[in-house]
Amino acid sequence: MKYISTRGKVSPIGFIDMFLMGLGDDGGLIVPETIPTVSAAQLDVWAKLSYEDLMLEIFSLFTNNEIPESDLKTLIKDSYAGFTSPDVLPLTTLNDSLHVLELFHGPTFAFKDVALQFMGNLYAYVAKKQNQVINILGATSGDTGASAISSVRGKEGIQICILHPNGKVSRVQELQMTTVQDDNVLNLSVNGNFDDCQHIIKELFADIPFKTKYHLRAINSINFVRILAQSVYYFYAYLQLPAKARANGVSFSIPTGNFGNIFSGYLAKRMGVPIKQLILATNENNILERFINEGVYKPEGFRSTHSPSMDIQIASNFERYLYYFSGEDANAVAARMEQFKAEGQLTFTEEELARIQQDLTAYSVGNAECLETIQIYQESYGYLLDPHSACGIAAYEGAGRKENGTFISLATAHPAKFDEAIRLIGIEQKFPERIQELFDKPQRQVVVDNAKAEIVAQLEGFYRLEQ
Ligand SMILES: *Cc1c(COP(=O)(O)O)cnc(C)c1O
Numbered sequence: 001m002k003y004i005s006t007r008g009k010v011s012p013i014g015f016i017d018m019f020l021m022g023l024g025d026d027g028g029l030i031v032p033e034t035i036p037t038v039s040a041a042q043l044d045v046w047a048k049l050s051y052e053d054l055m056l057e058i059f060s061l062f063t064n065n066e067i068p069e070s071d072l073k074t075l076i077k078d079s080y081a082g083f084t085s086p087d088v089l090p091l092t093t094l095n096d097s098l099h100v101l102e103l104f105h106g107p108t109f110a111f112k113d114v115a116l117q118f119m120g121n122l123y124a125y126v127a128k129k130q131n132q133v134i135n136i137l138g139a140t141s142g143d144t145g146a147s148a149i150s151s152v153r154g155k156e157g158i159q160i161c162i163l164h165p166n167g168k169v170s171r172v173q174e175l176q177m178t179t180v181q182d183d184n185v186l187n188l189s190v191n192g193n194f195d196d197c198q199h200i201i202k203e204l205f206a207d208i209p210f211k212t213k214y215h216l217r218a219i220n221s222i223n224f225v226r227i228l229a230q231s232v233y234y235f236y237a238y239l240q241l242p243a244k245a246r247a248n249g250v251s252f253s254i255p256t257g258n259f260g261n262i263f264s265g266y267l268a269k270r271m272g273v274p275i276k277q278l279i280l281a282t283n284e285n286n287i288l289e290r291f292i293n294e295g296v297y298k299p300e301g302f303r304s305t306h307s308p309s310m311d312i313q314i315a316s317n318f319e320r321y322l323y324y325f326s327g328e329d330a331n332a333v334a335a336r337m338e339q340f341k342a343e344g345q346l347t348f349t350e351e352e353l354a355r356i357q358q359d360l361t362a363y364s365v366g367n368a369e370c371l372e373t374i375q376i377y378q379e380s381y382g383y384l385l386d387p388h389s390a391c392g393i394a395a396y397e398g399a400g401r402k403e404n405g406t407f408i409s410l411a412t413a414h415p416a417k418f419d420e421a422i423r424l425i426g427i428e429q430k431f432p433e434r435i436q437e438l439f440d441k442p443q444r445q446v447v448v449d450n451a452k453a454e455i456v457a458q459l460e461g462f463y464r465l466e467q
Helices: 015-021 040-046 051-060 069-080 112-129 143-152 171-178 194-206 208-213 224-240 260-271 287-294 318-325 330-343 350-359 367-381 387-399 415-424 433-440 452-462
Strands: 003-005 030-032 091-095 098-102 134-139 158-165 185-191 216-218 250-255 275-282 361-364 406-411 446-449
Touching (some): 003 015, 015 112, 015 224, 030 224, 040 224, 051 069, 051 224, 069 112, 091 367, 098 387, 112 134, 112 143, 112 158, 112 224, 134 143, 143 158, 143 171, 171 185, 171 415, 171 433, 185 194, 185 452, 194 208, 194 216, 224 260, 224 406, 250 260, 250 387, 260 275, 275 287, 287 350, 367 387, 387 415
Parallel strands (some): 098 406
């Protein structure tokens, strides 16, 4: 298996090189040259596997044996050892047709842990095996940063710098990032919003001399390993269902911002998981919903919502979808992305729109609707949703084609992480101990302006050039 770029200007590379490259050197996103498929019979065999063993099988299709199986097994085992549920990602049944896959039992209580705990271990593995300097750079709307920091704090050979928008992440998210005292962690709190942070990161990764000099490594969902690690839970959720419930396929409702969570589902579907409807749930920052329902991909004014981890205007992984939508035509993708850069928007024809709508359904959830959903599900099922997971449920309610039978809605964060929103509807919750104890710890962070030069200066003082 080799990996190529959606813009066609990266010569094919192997698994570890792909992992280290992150964003393609040509500015595109990295994708596998071909998507391996899994037969229904194989899926049935996999139904008996634990989460870890299932992940091992799926990754083995992508790693070209570049990581010996016993090493890969250990990496996977270590990555999920810190998850508090014995199933790693438990599936909770709410009623005959609706199940919730809880992705938030990792160390930072959000679904980012599923991929990032593994990526942190993989970085440490590569640092050691290849004597590589690993300087991680990432932008976060809150959860990625906390999770990435947790995955590499204190690890030998790795430095990590995370940019987050000052004052625009939840209190718990901020504390999870800034109370870490390890010297290999730098938190930059940027006076701007998440898109400003991501924009700077994208520029730095596109600056090849800078990227090369500092051995910059990505942790955002521009990294294909993250997408792949997330596609495992689509297999897992499907296989956890009783055979009868999944006999005619299942549909997923997916809170997404950067198109990462849903693209992982799209990949799982292409690999052979019988997924009927992929429902893309957005909040009021609904560029993706407008793309799917109206055929226009165009950023609009930024809005702060109850689900800040989805407050995103420009979705990096959109380009991966565009690549498959264009029949894997890299020139067509490059042309569209040029056009987007020049005109600030992309429009799709009626015929194209019809094809997009075959792949994806979309629903955007307003702030009031989000809170209402939390309230209703608390009353009806005694089940407390966080605001991101509530977007998934609201989208299922609003756009799920009920004849599609079985639905799985992804719960992407623990409600305690977003208590600010939960309190608005008068619900009181008890914090898990690991969250409660954050409030007493001292914080470490540097506040910077939304200015590339200032951020570069911070990085130059922090990163290491050799091990
Ligand atoms: C990151 C995040 C999402 C959205 O994931 P994408 O990768 O942007 O699709 C949804 N919910 C929570 C809680 C998150 O942290």
